[in-house]
Amino acid sequence: MAEIVIKNVAKRFGGFTALHSIDLTITDQEFMVLLGASGCGKTTLLRIIAGLETPSQGEVWIGGKRVDHLPPRERGISMVFQNYAVFPHLTVFENIAFGLRMKKLPQTEIDRRVNRTAELMHIEQLLKRYSGQLSGGQRQRVAVARALAMEPDVILMDEPLSNLDALLRLEMRAELKGVLADSKTTTIYVTHDQVEAMSLADRISVMNGGKIVQAASPVEVYRNPAARFVGSFIGNPPMNFLPARRGTNGQFQVAGLELPGPVAGDALDFAIRPEDVEIAPTGFVATARVIEPLGAHTLVTTEVDGKLFRAVLDSDLKVAPGDELRLAPKPDRVRWFDPETTLAV
Amino acid sequence: MAEIVIKNVAKRFGGFTALHSIDLTITDQEFMVLLGASGCGKTTLLRIIAGLETPSQGEVWIGGKRVDHLPPRERGISMVFQNYAVFPHLTVFENIAFGLRMKKLPQTEIDRRVNRTAELMHIEQLLKRYSGQLSGGQRQRVAVARALAMEPDVILMDEPLSNLDALLRLEMRAELKGVLADSKTTTIYVTHDQVEAMSLADRISVMNGGKIVQAASPVEVYRNPAARFVGSFIGNPPMNFLPARRGTNGQFQVAGLELPGPVAGDALDFAIRPEDVEIAPTGFVATARVIEPLGAHTLVTTEVDGKLFRAVLDSDLKVAPGDELRLAPKPDRVRWFDPETTLAV
Amino acid sequence: QTLFWSTQAAPVEETQKMREQVLAGFEGGVDYQASETGPFLTRLAAEIQAGSGQIGVVGSLHGDLSTYADSFVDLSDVDLSGIAVSEAFMDLGKLGTDEQKYLPWMQANYVMAASRQALEYLPEGADLNALTYDDLIAWSKALAEGTGSPKFGFPAGPQGLKHRFFQGFLLPSYAGSTVTKFRSAEAVEGWNAFKELWQYTNPASTNYAFMQEPLLSGDVWVAFDHIARLADAFNQRPEDFVAFPAPAGPAGRGFMPVLAGIAVPASAPDIDASKALVAYMMQPETQVATLRATNFYPVTDAALPADLPESAKALGPAINAMTTADDALPALLPVGLGDLGGQFNQVYTDTFERIVLGNQPVEDVLNQQADTLRGLMNQANAPCWLPDAPSEGACPVD
Amino acid sequence: MSATTTASDQPTPVQATRSAARFLFWACVFLICAWVLVPIYLLMVNALSSPEQVSGFPKSGLPGFDFSSLQFFAGFSGVGRALWNSVSVAVLTMVLSIGIGAPAGYALSRFDFPGKEVFRMLVVMTRAFPLPLLALPLAVMFIRTGLDDTALGLALVHTVLALPFSVLITFSLFSGIPLELEEAAWTLGCNRWQAFQKVVLPLVLPGIAASAVFAFTISWNEVFAAAVLTIENRTLPAFLIQNLNVSPLHLKFAGGAALVVPALVFIFAVRKYLFAMWGIANR
Amino acid sequence: MQAKALPYLLLLPATVFLLVFFVYPFVEIAVLAFSRNGSFSLQPLTTMATHWKFGSALGWTLLLAAVVVPIQLAMALSMATIVTKLQKGRSAILYIFSIPLGLSDLAAGIVWLAIFEQSGFLNSMLHGLGLVDQPILFLGYQNIWIIFLAVVLAEIWRATAIMMVILVSGMGLIPKEYYEAGEVFGASPWQRFVKITLPMLRPSLQSALILRTLAAFEVFAVVTALGGTTLPVLMGETYNWQFALQDRNVAAAYAMVILGISIVATLFFLRVLRVPKGATI
């Protein structure tokens, strides 16, 4: 049992508040992904859970035990640091074995675990090297292997795959997920890669400016953002927003289109994901500005009613800057936000 | 004029060869992206161009001048380091101003440039902090701002946005591209983010095991990989490969399907990108294994003829593990590779 | 300014007095610098080796000066204008050559001192001014037993002058000789007596350089030392202390004067100025001023004034009593040893450390050290000096 | 160092705030402070006592506030000049030993080259050979070249003593600075020297200051060479303490104190540089 | 990218300096150790080796170093750790810790003499506590072990600060992140010290130990102040032969012995504390 409960935790650095009263529960064996803009407090939150930082207020519970005043080594966690913190004076082998030696495991067990995690991370041929002789990605994998080898109750990973190429990431991701599920580890995983977040997470917590804005399943977060921020933050490219005003007929007027909307509210924000628009005669009038080929698709940045509006279209479409397009939102994918509270309606 | 020519460059670390005889020309003002697996030698190549590492053999020319024996400062370059190398004893402002002070620019010019690049990187409110008081992503942005402020002829960036969230990346990416194009800077940019590579690059160089496998435009690299490695490395998820054998009728037999192929070769590898398959009755017989929702699409990992086969399908498709699907390759997207040389046929 | 490079009057107070009271009167101006032996010799050797330097006049003990006999100018032409200098000392100053390598500068001696409270323990019938070694042993024993701790003190520390005690006091008193009878039965007797005395000697003696402080602090009640190193006790508390001659042994009352000389190195910047300073040092007034500053006595016939410091008042008569005693047996400083003087001293120090501190068998030690001593005498080819009988060639060690 | 870095800005790790551990910690601090301070105190007590109190028994452990011994030294003619000489020799030594030693320390830490070990041993040998023996040939050389009796000459000898410190300490300090920071500076237009000066130096400054302080105190306390090589330009130790061994006790203590106090003031004055910790702790 | 000459260029000033001011006089002295009256001879060495004090001087010197250096190392490490752990009052405590830096060995000898002397502070205290009637003679020649102890104390007191300051500045350069990683991976404070601080401190430890051990082999003034000649040490004998006995050849031979054991010790530390090839720090 390693449920993590964070109650009303805040962290201030001098005059700067990095975390405002965070409440979050990560259930046992859950895979929780933290997503959020750079500098929003993800690392700080992880460090508070790990015990590397004292919260300015609030409580941290792990496995039903209050751990605020326990040193990190007594919290049953292990961690992948954002900047790796691979020991430069130890070989890769000894780096991975570090925590195991602290636990005084027998040498055979240490060998077994080190080799296993090294293989998992594809660094088995580097075991004798020192960190100064590794590339950035290799070093990062050592950091991950070191944390995995501990087989902890709770593992905290701070952008553990950020320096890996796509292929390796894909592979590591799958393997991480498998290993962590097998070992029933509760995981908190910081990433800025949404695909990663989507494919790994049981739940995603979206943070913004030191607060948690939404904590829900990936599909939920993607489809039904709880706040405008979530919609604009998640999805690559992000959601498009257009101001909407209730017309006399009860319908909403959005950039010249008339759309059915929620019952409450007069002035709302209309939102749609770029991949949820199609070329159709009944759409918004959009002037193409930038065309970016993305491989299978093309990202077309257009201007709708003077506002930026992005659409992901099939790459077969021939379009040039300046062309006029008609972009129609898929009706069931339209979302509405209150412009004042920024919350979903 | 800042054309970069790399002639026959190799680098050995003791017994380990990190780079094998690299030849590469980056034309003036080109935006070249280096892509490659972790540990393939990208950083090493950048460091050799920057003059931080002496090549074991070969020549480096920048702007028509041989620079092998010039110290970094005389090469007209600036660099973003993979792990930032932000000076811990200087404020963010002084970090960014560092290179400008070395050039003895007047204070007003320094202020102007620092403020401009800091704004570009969204770190204008952090100018008085020290690096110890920054988050990982903020530190990374300082490193980028420091290099940009130099307004060099050549800029080398080693995964400069790896620690940023998607939204910020998107923004930075656009801004970087704009700024560098405006200033006519020749850029070499290491990234493992293929979307980034695709959207930024004039050309992409794909590296593998210390060699350059293909250097071509993004679309070319994506559509027509020069080698099996490129196909398998680029594209997320990567290309699918299936063994093909020429049948008696001259057609190729691929997992029970009969397809037209190139004229030469008997045994080839058939290749298709996951997004280039559709559900169609004439397709491969595929058993779904893993279903991963990716937002707008769903990644379905299937088994075709006992081999792993991935397909990116519309997220509306309802499919469960174990289901049988029929996946048809779009004919004009099929590619063929020689299994021995691994090169495209 | 003439640089006066010296090992004497090294304690900071004395240095100050030398500058202010003794040398201030010299017209040419003097820079008086007192050093420890190490720097002193190094600097001197360096200037001699370099052939030029700043030292105008060297002032040190006979032993130190004898090393550099070759490098000093002849001082026989210094105008002493009728000042009578002790002949024996002038002879020593020739350092075995025909030239006057140094002029005697000042002299001192070793005496005994005791605090008044110790006198109560003086054995019956012992005369303080004609003490024997046996008396001293008995007295020290009585003191040790009476007060509960050993009260005799002896400057056996690293800076202490113990070797002079063995060369000039103990051995002559017992064997009537310093070198020749080094390992005679009489010498053995002397060392045994000293061992006995050592039982009642404050063990801290191995740290003492100066006996005036243990006397003042009461750690030691009876002490033997150089007069300059006793003076402070008498100056501070004249009523509390008495001075008296060194004890006598079977062969007589051995004693050894301490002689400091002044020489002019050939490398001196201005030899005439140096000689003028040398001449100035010999003036009666200077000699008296020197006595006041350093507690060293004149080597000339300078008349002593009445208003001497307490120490001189107390110590002068003791020296007098010792040198003029019926059984007085003067021993001279080593002559002709050149730079082996240090090793000559070491023989006696080693003998002491081995016999007394190391508790090694007396005869064995003496035999071994005698070999060393003989080697030294042969190497230097030095003839005997008082109290040993004059010899042809190197002074023999029986 | 910066105005923005106040104590509370620093990330504060969760500490084992168990009171027993804290108590033990502070007890240790207290004990070590006492261990250092008590003997100094006793030296001062003796320096401030009259001769009788110094040689008396039992001692109270309280100073008699008798300044005669100290005054004796203050009144010693030429003390001011000697003090000045000492300071100038020590400062010269400091500059020379860092100026010559730091480049060598840097070379040892940043490069691999043939002859490295030989050089290292040479430096170490310097420290391992007794100065009193070297003094004679050096003095001869100095007399012949005119370096004799100059502040520079003595500083040169003191530099021989201090150089091993500055080379080895700077070597270990430079080894602690990631090469990458320097590389970053090179790509930003610095040559090696500028990169060193602008990036490495500020980071190792506390350590450099420490080795400079060593150089200073080595020179300040050195007696033998000073006594041999200076005549007119005597330094304070050569002036004051070379004869303390044969001086009465109360003067020994006063002389010792007279030498210790300026050194304490010096260390106090430079402690800021010695111990300045930049924001590098969480690099 | 840089001329291969740069390291040599950087070493040049130090090398030239040492050649002129150390090697030249050193060779002159070293020759003395192997000659007598200008011609080659082993006599100085044999004289030294057969002198009755040589063995004990060598023994005491080595013993002194063997006792003092480890204790100082332990103390310096604790002091440095304390200093780096301190939040408030750090500079004051660091200042106090480093006070002995400013003391000459002679002054240290005097201070400890004042304590151990017969009428000194230790006896005064014991007397004040009523533990003794008569002051005890601590530094007498019979109590050679007490003299030894006093020398050990004085040396520790005087010279620990030097090591400490080297170690403090070395510790300041260890990035905090490694401690955090250690902490997360289960290392107790002690284990972090052993597994992270010590290995990453190797360059500083090396410097501190070499410098300190070499100084310990040259201990002299403190020993003379406290024990006179009762406790013979190599440096004291060197001094004695050079000045009291005026035999520069034998003195040079002693110096060569000091040099020899110093080189052995240095090689030892260089080996034991070397940073493996490839490891940074």
Ligand SMILES: Nc1ncnc2c1ncn2[C@@H]1O[C@H](COP(=O)(O)OP(=O)(O)OP(=O)(O)O)[C@@H](O)[C@H]1O
């Ligand atoms: N000093 C060294 N000694 C030995 N091998 C080294 C050294 N430095 C780098 N290497 C090896 O050289 C190869 C190339 O390293 P490089 O840093 O260029 O990789 P990279 O392409 O930048 O990888 P990444 O994407 O992980 O940063 C790696 O396999 C690395 O292990």
Ligand SMILES: Nc1ncnc2c1ncn2[C@@H]1O[C@H](COP(=O)(O)OP(=O)(O)OP(=O)(O)O)[C@@H](O)[C@H]1O
């Ligand atoms: N010591 C400090 N003093 C002041 N502010 C700090 C300090 N440490 C962190 N911060 C600030 O706290 C905020 C949260 O930092 P944190 O490292 O948690 O961000 P993050 O979410 O991990 O960002 P990133 O994705 O860029 O790593 C940042 O804005 C950062 O500037």
Ligand SMILES: [Mg+2]
């Ligand atoms: Mg972070």
Ligand SMILES: [Mg+2]
């Ligand atoms: Mg890299």
